[in-house]
Amino acid sequence: MHETEQHDLSDDSDYAAASRHHAPGGIMRTDSGKSTASEAGGSEVLYLKDNVAIHPTQYASERISGRLRLYKQGSSLFLSWIPYKPSTDGAVDSLGHGSSSIPVEKDRSLYTIKSLPVSDVHSIRRHAPALSWPYIIVVLSSGLAYPPFYFYNGGVREFLATLKQHVFIVRSADDSNVFLVNDFQDPLQRTLSSLELPRVVSVANRASRHRSDLSSSSFDDSERLNGASYDATASTSEYSARQKKFHDPARDISIQVLEKFSLVTKFARETTSHLFRESHNDGLNAYEKKQQTDYGSLKPISTSDDKKKDSNVIPVASDPLEFEKLPLVWGKQRMHPLCLEEWAAFLDSEGRILDSKALRERIFYGGVDQNIRKEVWKFLLGYHEYDSTYAEREYLTSVKKSEYEVIKSQWQSISAVQAKRFTKFRERKGLIDKDVVRTDRSVAYYEGDDNPNVTILRDILLTYSFYNFDLGYCQGMSDFLSPILYVMKDEAESFWCFVALMERLGPNFNRDQSGMHSQLFALSKLVELLDGPLHNYFKQADCLNYFFCFRWILIQFKREFEYDQVMHLWEVLWTHYLSEHLHLYMCVAILKGHRKKIMGEQMDFDTLLKFINELSGNIDLDWTIREAEALCICAGENGAACIPPGTPPSLSIEPDMGLYPQEDEVL
Amino acid sequence: MASRRRMLLKVIILGDSGVGKTSLMNQYVNKKFSNQYKATIGADFLTKEVQIDDRLFTLQIWDTAGQERFQSLGVAFYRGADCCVLVYDVNVMKSFDNLNNWREEFLLQASPSDPENFPFIVLGNKIDIDGGNSRVVSEKKAKAWCASKGNIPYFETSAKEGLNVEAAFQCIAMNALKNEPEEDIYLPDTIDVAGGGRQLQRSSGCEC
Numbered sequence A: 001m002h003e004t005e006q007h008d009l010s011d012d013s014d015y016a017a018a019s020r021h022h023a024p025g026g027i028m029r030t031d032s033g034k035s036t037a038s039e040a041g042g043s044e045v046l047y048l049k050d051n052v053a054i055h056p057t058q059y060a061s062e063r064i065s066g067r068l069r070l071y072k073q074g075s076s077l078f079l080s081w082i083p084y085k086p087s088t089d090g091a092v093d094s095l096g097h098g099s100s101s102i103p104v105e106k107d108r109s110l111y112t113i114k115s116l117p118v119s120d121v122h123s124i125r126r127h128a129p130a131l132s133w134p135y136i137i138v139v140l141s142s143g144l145a146y147p148p149f150y151f152y153n154g155g156v157r158e159f160l161a162t163l164k165q166h167v168f169i170v171r172s173a174d175d176s177n178v179f180l181v182n183d184f185q186d187p188l189q190r191t192l193s194s195l196e197l198p199r200v201v202s203v204a205n206r207a208s209r210h211r212s213d214l215s216s217s218s219f220d221d222s223e224r225l226n227g228a229s230y231d232a233t234a235s236t237s238e239y240s241a242r243q244k245k246f247h248d249p250a251r252d253i254s255i256q257v258l259e260k261f262s263l264v265t266k267f268a269r270e271t272t273s274h275l276f277r278e279s280h281n282d283g284l285n286a287y288e289k290k291q292q293t294d295y296g297s298l299k300p301i302s303t304s305d306d307k308k309k310d311s312n313v314i315p316v317a318s319d320p321l322e323f324e325k326l327p328l329v330w331g332k333q334r335m336h337p338l339c340l341e342e343w344a345a346f347l348d349s350e351g352r353i354l355d356s357k358a359l360r361e362r363i364f365y366g367g368v369d370q371n372i373r374k375e376v377w378k379f380l381l382g383y384h385e386y387d388s389t390y391a392e393r394e395y396l397t398s399v400k401k402s403e404y405e406v407i408k409s410q411w412q413s414i415s416a417v418q419a420k421r422f423t424k425f426r427e428r429k430g431l432i433d434k435d436v437v438r439t440d441r442s443v444a445y446y447e448g449d450d451n452p453n454v455t456i457l458r459d460i461l462l463t464y465s466f467y468n469f470d471l472g473y474c475q476g477m478s479d480f481l482s483p484i485l486y487v488m489k490d491e492a493e494s495f496w497c498f499v500a501l502m503e504r505l506g507p508n509f510n511r512d513q514s515g516m517h518s519q520l521f522a523l524s525k526l527v528e529l530l531d532g533p534l535h536n537y538f539k540q541a542d543c544l545n546y547f548f549c550f551r552w553i554l555i556q557f558k559r560e561f562e563y564d565q566v567m568h569l570w571e572v573l574w575t576h577y578l579s580e581h582l583h584l585y586m587c588v589a590i591l592k593g594h595r596k597k598i599m600g601e602q603m604d605f606d607t608l609l610k611f612i613n614e615l616s617g618n619i620d621l622d623w624t625i626r627e628a629e630a631l632c633i634c635a636g637e638n639g640a641a642c643i644p645p646g647t648p649p650s651l652s653i654e655p656d657m658g659l660y661p662q663e664d665e666v667l
Numbered sequence B: 001m002a003s004r005r006r007m008l009l010k011v012i013i014l015g016d017s018g019v020g021k022t023s024l025m026n027q028y029v030n031k032k033f034s035n036q037y038k039a040t041i042g043a044d045f046l047t048k049e050v051q052i053d054d055r056l057f058t059l060q061i062w063d064t065a066g067q068e069r070f071q072s073l074g075v076a077f078y079r080g081a082d083c084c085v086l087v088y089d090v091n092v093m094k095s096f097d098n099l100n101n102w103r104e105e106f107l108l109q110a111s112p113s114d115p116e117n118f119p120f121i122v123l124g125n126k127i128d129i130d131g132g133n134s135r136v137v138s139e140k141k142a143k144a145w146c147a148s149k150g151n152i153p154y155f156e157t158s159a160k161e162g163l164n165v166e167a168a169f170q171c172i173a174m175n176a177l178k179n180e181p182e183e184d185i186y187l188p189d190t191i192d193v194a195g196g197g198r199q200l201q202r203s204s205g206c207e208c
């Protein structure tokens, strides 16, 4: 045991030695990753890519960079990924920001893949988000999945092309970004076997889970307490199976601590996670080392010792609803909206907001009274700085007003003759014209024929599409702008508030839909974490794309609630108080709230979509916010780890990168 | 379950934003036209019972967002479609020019088993506007295109006035039905034990 540990921990030096040895020896490495020379051990490197990194947490800064290789030994193909030594990290990272990462040394060896036979790979999923780097997820036949590998120097296509030259790869019929490796089965068998629901275990989840978090463990602990038959998420089960196997004393202590907590009180996140971290640290290495022995050979984790898990296969069979009844956590009682007097108290004599956190917390729990929305929203949206003074803001307003007029005049000055030869402009304008007349016309402010406010909506959107020509106009934007103009009642101010909102939510409208895909992906991870049976149900029903939540996310529930409720919800979301992604937890909350119906009626994708669409107007907002709050607290860092870096409305990881890649699309 | 499924005909409506897809669907299903429909976000569908040759079917009509950048969602929404309705606005040339893109995008994403013979229908909508004086695509031109694509049936409609809508959807239903029986040749219909396997269920046939 001990020997293996040492061996594994020496990966870095292995790598360093290996590269020293080979670099001059003529691995002709071009940045395209092709290399042909033979290695000493009789292995031939077919593909080599530097700066392929993983993110053990959601923070972009916590990155472990390494070198990905495909090589051939005899007739077998292997994949390896060896992280760089910490000292070389910054140096090798051509993007020049790797040095900011302070990844835990243990993580490096934890994630190392020394030699993975490609014959063990089940599939590779490719992601190419526009605002982030492309990455792949490697899923093994055993059901094990590696955390995403981010290709900071590109090269995904070559990687797949190289693979294709040496192994049999087919694109999945269900998802063109999934490449099935070694897939010789006929389609019928394949479909049948997919119904057996191989459990996909995320290595990343496990790593982050034992980092500090208490949430998922608290879930299975509380079940145990109640003797309910709720099944924890697949990965949690795997985790506890492993834990049982290895009898990690730290884990046992944590369980006791958490049991007490769940009995006594709601979660006090900081306290419990602190406790957990402390009690855990002692045992960390022991667990870690055991884990590493597994990584060398990548054996599927044995699950036979955990009988409870079997019921996971048919999630509907057990009654997971027992779990719902636990009065374990409940979001705080909602408060009345922030009123003028309270608001005034947050401002100092010159108009600065000194305690913005307290303000955001206050708004999170109660929203804002409508007569001060106009003021408050400018801060929440980020148009005004919290520490700005009255005078600074007044000045900004006047500067921004003329700035707006300048941008607006850009399209206003396009004559009819010019427009004739400016297809892109005409089409964009046409699209906006069509949409503003379909936006909130039942709200008195936008009602009736020739309503000037509808024209203002049009003007602002068209101006925005010049301000951000690359992103342009996309359906859904008018939904966002309408309440803003309604609140601001001022064209230029509305424009700049909208600009601020789009700083965060613009990626929802990316041409390649990357912002949406990353949110939907994060949502699926959150459901997996917070409601394993429901996740398994969706998986089995082929609903894991979560497209049925598309509208919820694209326009942040705009179509699901009454107009004034939407404004209330948005200001709560914009506080980013507990999380920037509370809206995703809201999705989880609503889905969980209807899980009995969804699973009981065995809804398929179509039925589910219809069901979700028809929930519009029938969702209890306060309940949903409280439930989302509770889920967010419960999920803690595990929840945060489900959400990839740069997922909107988080600011983009690399704001100065080409923001909106252009494709052929005109509009 | 299987027999209910069998009666389902899935129809997808595609076309540029604003050509009247949502309005057409609502006119057909609810016999209503409203100026207040919101721009479609994501996808939705309405169902309507139709009778063809003494047999009852459920027509499931899918309406999706028309803007190009939402097309990647199509994979999930188009699969299992029995017929695809391509809509353009007779007053907007570009919406007509785009029909081919929509058709190809559909074939790509839905990947029907027999793309050559997959049933499409083309609707030229908004013929009511300006008494037809602002139209820029002639019936002749539209029909020529339809003929070149394997004789796609063509209708001129007005969702606003309810013109030709019923007839168009009757044709759509018929064509969707024609498409159905072909699929079940491939798979046995004893597959229902699989329970959740949507694909299998869908194709479990219609040989009544």
Ligand SMILES: Nc1nc2c(ncn2[C@@H]2O[C@H](COP(=O)(O)OP(=O)(O)O)[C@@H](O)[C@H]2O)c(=O)[nH]1
Pocket: A434, A437, A438, B015, B016, B017, B018, B019, B020, B021, B022, B023, B024, B034, B035, B036, B037, B038, B039, B040, B066, B125, B126, B127, B128, B129, B157, B158, B159, B160, B161
């Ligand atoms: N005059 C007229 N207007 C129509 C017709 N069909 C739709 N519209 C209008 O065109 C706009 C877009 O319609 P909609 O059904 O939302 O288009 P979609 O984006 O394709 O779903 C709306 O303002 C409708 O009121 C029609 O047949 N005649």
Ligand SMILES: [Mg+2]
Pocket: B021, B022, B023, B038, B039, B040, B063, B064, B065, B066
């Ligand atoms: Mg529509």
